[in-house]
Amino acid sequence: MKVYVSDRRRCEVIALPGDLADVDERFGARGSGIGEFERPRGLASDDVNQLLVADAGNHRIVSFDPVDFVGSWQEYGTFGSGVDEFDTPTAVHVDEKGVIWIADTGNRRVVRVDSLSGSGWAALGPLPGPTSADPDAIGFLAPTSLAHDAAGRIYVTDGRAGRVVRIDEIGGWGWSAIGPFVGGVPLAAPVGVCAIGDTVLVVDVRRSALVEILDAGTGVETFVEHGAAGVLVMPSAMASESSNVVYVTDPRASVIVQFVTEGAGGWSPNTTLSSIVAEGEPRRFDEPVGIAIAHFA
Known part of the structure; x- marks a missing residue:
């Protein structure tokens, strides 16, 4: 098992x-060609040894096999708001059927395709979205991450x-919005999400915390905030290894x-890897943002 992380500043994975x-x-360098990224964000892995990258600054989705980085390189999308076009995509997700979901953040929509050929293109949005006058309106302001649960339902964070x-x-069938208040307590800016069975976890960039949403989608949700003070400052994304282990990036x-969690005890930080190695040594990374777990390499 490997943990893959995108470094937004270094433009590498x-x-x-x-x-x-x-x-x-390490994979990649700054640029717009083969083997290059510009502000890479969300990551995902599929069941055919491919790692997918939301290459936000190049307005495209990229896939590659870590064993043959350049030789397996495939890219999809150009800048725009039409079919096969994106504006700063910040997340990519592969569901249990192998379908690819993309948070097309700049276009305020979620896109679904069957493959990176663009087959099966469909999009939800842009729609008006919530306002102060109509906070429950359907639509996204800035979708930033995606996950699916055991029933195949899709979760989208809209931090804005x-x-x-x-x-x-x-x-949009089955649309259910969780927040901006959960159990009477406000979600501030949920930006990363993962679903473990029926449990939904998000990282909230303004709360600097990992939040567990209980009874998600029932209309009577509550949440439990986890994490030791000072561990997270501005978390960005998360991914689950198993039902009791998740990883969070904080750029x-x-x-x-x-x-890790042991059930009723909640979630607590277990291991932290800092960018700092030792005085005078090069940093490991600068701005870790996207993250994915892969079992193929």
Whole structure:
């Protein structure tokens, strides 16, 4: 098992072991060509040994096999607001059927495709979205991450709207908004999400915390905030290894944190990898943002 993390400032993707011992491999450099990224963000892995990258600054989605980085390189999308076009995509996700979901943040929409050929293109948005006059309106202000649960439902974080949205399909069927208040307490800016069975976890960049949403999608949700003070500053994304282990990136603190749970005891930080190696030594990374767990390499 490997943990893959995108470094927004260095424009590269790094690979680490599950125990976060140190950086094993580095992929990419700044640019717009093959083997290059510009402000890479969200990551995902599929079941055919491909790592997918939301290459935000190049307005495209990229996939590659870490064993043959350049030779396996595939890219999809150009800048724009039409079909096969993106504006600063910040997340990519592969569901249990192998379908690819993309948070097309600049276009305020979520896109679904069957493959990076663009087949099966469908989009939800842009729609008006929530306002102060109509906070429950359907639509996204700035979708930033995606996940699916055991039932195949899709969760989308919309940090600007202060809510997490759940849908059954790309047409918006089963739309359910969680937030901006959960159990009477406000979600501030949820930016990363993962679903473990029926449990939904988000990282809230303004609360500097990992938040567990209970009874998600029922309309009577509550949440539990986890994390030791000072561990997270401005978390960005998260990914789950198993039902009791998740990883969180924090570009402001320049750390990658492994959280574990033993059930009723909640989630607590277990291992933290800092960008700093030793005085005078090069940093491991600068701004870790996207993260994915892969079992193929």
